[in-house]
Amino acid sequence: MKRILIVGGGIGGTILANNLARRLNHELHSGDVGITLLSASDRHMYQPGLLYVAFGRMTPDEIYRDQASLLEPDIAFHVDPVEEFRFEANAVRTASGKSFEYDYLAIATGSRPVAESIPGLAEHAHHVYTEAAALKTFQALRDFQGGKIVVAAAVPHKCPMVPLEITFLLHDYFQDRGLLDKVKIHYTYPINRVHSLENVAKWAAPEFDRLGISYETLFNVKEVDGAKRQVLSEEGSSVDYDLLIAIPPHKGMEVIEKNNLGKGGWIPTDRNSLRMENRDNVFVLGDTTNIATSKAGSTAHYEAEVLGENLAALVKLGSEVKTYEGKVFCFIEAGKDRATYASFDYNHPPQPQPPTQAVHWFKMAYNRLYWNSVRGLL
Amino acid sequence: MQDPQILDARGATCPGPLMELIAHIKLMDVGEEVEVLTTDRGSATDIPIWLRKVGHECINMREDAGVYHIRVRKTK
Numbered sequence: 030m031k032r033i034l035i036v037g038g039g040i041g042g043t044i045l046a047n048n049l050a051r052r053l054n055h056e057l058h059s060g061d062v063g064i065t066l067l068s069a070s071d072r073h074m075y076q077p078g079l080l081y082v083a084f085g086r087m088t089p090d091e092i093y094r095d096q097a098s099l100l101e102p103d104i105a106f107h108v109d110p111v112e113e114f115r116f117e118a119n120a121v122r123t124a125s126g127k128s129f130e131y132d133y134l135a136i137a138t139g140s141r142p143v144a145e146s147i148p149g150l151a152e153h154a155h156h157v158y159t160e161a162a163a164l165k166t167f168q169a170l171r172d173f174q175g176g177k178i179v180v181a182a183a184v185p186h187k188c189p190m191v192p193l194e195i196t197f198l199l200h201d202y203f204q205d206r207g208l209l210d211k212v213k214i215h216y217t218y219p220i221n222r223v224h225s226l227e228n229v230a231k232w233a234a235p236e237f238d239r240l241g242i243s244y245e246t247l248f249n250v251k252e253v254d255g256a257k258r259q260v261l262s263e264e265g266s267s268v269d270y271d272l273l274i275a276i277p278p279h280k281g282m283e284v285i286e287k288n289n290l291g292k293g294g295w296i297p298t299d300r301n302s303l304r305m306e307n308r309d310n311v312f313v314l315g316d317t318t319n320i321a322t323s324k325a326g327s328t329a330h331y332e333a334e335v336l337g338e339n340l341a342a343l344v345k346l347g348s349e350v351k352t353y354e355g356k357v358f359c360f361i362e363a364g365k366d367r368a369t370y371a372s373f374d375y376n377h378p379p380q381p382q383p384p385t386q387a388v389h390w391f392k393m394a395y396n397r398l399y400w401n402s403v404r405g406l407l
Numbered sequence: 408m409q410d411p412q413i414l415d416a417r418g419a420t421c422p423g424p425l426m427e428l429i430a431h432i433k434l435m436d437v438g439e440e441v442e443v444l445t446t447d448r449g450s451a452t453d454i455p456i457w458l459r460k461v462g463h464e465c466i467n468m469r470e471d472a473g474v475y476h477i478r479v480r481k482t483k
Contacts, residue, residue: 184422184426184429184430185422185426185427185430189421189422219425219426219429220423220425220426220429220453220457221425221453221456221457225421225422225423225425225426226421226423227449247456247457247460249429249461263461264460264461265460278430278433292434293430293433293434300415321414321415321416321420321424321427322420322421323420323421323422355418355420357421359421371421373419373420373421374418374419375417375418375419375420376418376419377419378419379419
């Protein structure tokens, strides 16, 4: 029997498991293949939903499903996080003390916000990267009656469109509440334009100008002085705030660093084969890789589809058939009722179009369709 | 001399070479070097500007077959 072990039950691991279960349906039933998924949680969160929770447009219960309900029935699923990777033995050891052996291993453990890595950020800034933080942000926005809101993005962070989306949503949120004349929104960004993708920046900067949103570039958050309500940058500048919304820096999961698989929790990974460096039968996908591309759900989704096809081909044909070409697709909410998108790969930059209501409603629909997407049905 | 780490940021990727470098430098020790690979001409200008602004060192830069190799040392 060929044993495929997937570590991580987020979007990447779940789509990969379901994709493989369909491609290897016959082999699973005949006992020639086994697929096992290990996760740290029995629940699956639709992470982009947290942005909407912060603005009171979704509630937390809407962004969770039972993980088991999302998986094809032939997948062996265990809530038993990995503690040790034993590559020489082709095995992992889990929190329960069990050992799981594999012929092929896929690691999709994801990433986590580490606001505490910047002095003052965890204590004084709001964000939308955990349920608790999103709810706290919701309350802070409800309570805010006027003043200067600063949006500060630290790196690396997942979902590269969030800094822009939060800023546009803040504008419309306070406009709807009739407080826009009392609210000043100031956007800061680490590099010398308002977004990492040049064409997105070319679209977003005039939008900021049109909406009266000020911005400052080459601003990397170094420290937050809560007493002075001031954010200090690595570049030597500072900005005062009344309410601070941060995009916190991220790291990979602790288990990756503890096992010395990669600095920062990012595993060195070939950007086309998705194979872990120096490991023939270990693959990495989603946020866990060190590939210089977006840490975003769609990246994990497209990587999972390539990897699903390749792992199935390895079982059936003995070799891989596809390469990952860097495909990413990101919606960009440009306010409460309009959106655009960026679609790109390693060789083709995005050409974002003016925002429309239609794209916004497509995003709203995707917020529901996600549960079919993660089952591998879309 | 120790070989530098390689940061492969070739292609039209997001978040792009400078942001990848900013994240990567956080994980380096003072004195360590990294070589950024990028096909983005703008990064050949942007990266040295940022390095000067925050005080890290751009050791050298060369272009080879459309790929810029920018060698950086973390200094603080």
